[in-house]
Amino acid sequence: MMKRLALIGCGAIGSVIVDAIARGEIEAKLVALMDMHPDRCTSLAKKISEEVKICKDIECIFELKPHIVVEAASQEAVREYVPALVGRGIDVVVLSVGALLEKKLLNELIELSRASKARIYVPSGAIGGIDAVKAIGIVGVKKVVLRTTKNVKAFDPNTLKQLGIDPNKITHRTIVFQGPASVATKMFPANINVVATLALATGMEPYVEIYADPEADSNVHEIEVESNVSKIYIKMVNRPHPQNPRTSYIAALSVIKLLKQLCNNDALYVGV
Ligand SMILES: NC(=O)c1ccc[n+]([C@@H]2O[C@H](COP(=O)([O-])OP(=O)(O)OC[C@H]3O[C@@H](n4cnc5c(N)ncnc54)[C@H](O)[C@@H]3O)[C@@H](O)[C@H]2O)c1
Incomplete structure (x- = not known):
């Protein structure tokens, strides 16, 4: 049975996801689109040959019974919609991960997920190496640093x-900016979601440095993670999404990869 998908947020990442569904790369049926700017839903809906409902509220999404909802909107959207979705037993892919650094919200979502059995997926987004970072998290991480440079x-x-x-x-x-991740994600909600992904993967609050560079044509994330078993150094040099310079294109590709794993009938899973 084909998975039924709904998408909240029809911007840079949302449009790449819809393109992947339209060309059959993600084997799923797109049932609903929602955005505070409904015209953005209308133009994405035109890419899909079957009818896609444009929703104005979350009740409309519930009625369409999606198996998975992708949040590619904002931290406010996570606070507003994700608890209700998880409470209803609907799996959610969260892109605006910064919101999950709020302990109250994260604890509420974990409780709701335990009761409803819905899963919350956080794709690796704009960074790599999350598989290794999660693995060393098992023995405890001593230090996590993120240095981000954007135009x-x-x-x-x-x-x-x-x-x-x-x-x-x-x-x-x-x-x-330099300081703890919890402050960084509040001050720069649209710029460094990756630090929240690192925090969730390591169980430790990263130290963050953010640089603005008028010459930069890439979004650069330098990551250092230290534990007794390994030291990890990763440098990501990402091309910005043409529609949104804050967002790295690879973040959208990581959602496509995750949705393929959740929806397609693949046999082999590498590096998960
Ligand atoms: N996890 C990662 O590595 C990573 C990487 C890049 C971007 N992001 C995050 O993913 C999200 C989407 O990124 P994008 O580049 O597509 O952004 P975008 O600004 O291009 O698109 C976001 C869309 O969501 C809509 N929206 C925002 N809040 C909404 C709400 N409360 N209800 C309904 N619609 C709402 C906006 O109107 C817009 O069309 C952002 O929060 C961004 O910070 C995460």
Whole structure:
């Protein structure tokens, strides 16, 4: 039986997912699209040959009985919709992972998932090596550091101004934040979801440095994880998504890969 999918968030990542469903790469039936800008749903729905319902609220999504809902919208969307979905026994793929660093929300979701048996999936997104990081997490991680560099244009200018930084005056790679992950994800909700993925995979709050660089044409994540068994150094140099410079294209590809594993009848799973 084909899995029924719904998508909340029809922006850069959402459009790549819909393209993968349209060309049959993800073997699933797209039943619903939802976005605070309904016109974005309309243009994505046109890519699918069968009828796709454009939903204005979560009740509409419930009525269509999806097996999996992909959240590719915002941290607010995670808070607003994911508890209700998991409570109803619907599996959810969460992209706006920063929201899961809020202990109250995470604990609520874990309780709901235990009761309903729904799963919450966090794809590796814009970073690699999460398989190895999870493995060393078994013996305990001593240190996790994330250094992220993006073009100045990838940052909300108001956030930079609140930090006393005029984005127009940044002439070279400049540190704009250093501190714990829980503060970083609140201040830069659309920029460093990967730090939340690292925190969830290691069970430890990473230390974060964020740099704005007017010359950068890639989103760079440098990751250091230390334990007694291994030291891991990973550098990701990611092309930004053409529709959204904050988002790395690979983040959308990681969702496609996850959805293929959940929906297609594949026999072999490597590196999971
Ligand atoms: N986990 C990762 O590694 C990773 C990587 C990149 C992006 N992200 C996150 O994934 C999410 C989607 O990224 P994107 O590049 O597609 O963003 P985008 O801005 O291009 O698209 C997001 C869409 O969601 C809609 N939206 C936002 N809040 C909503 C709400 N409450 N209800 C309904 N619709 C809502 C917006 O209107 C927009 O169309 C973002 O939160 C982003 O920070 C995660």
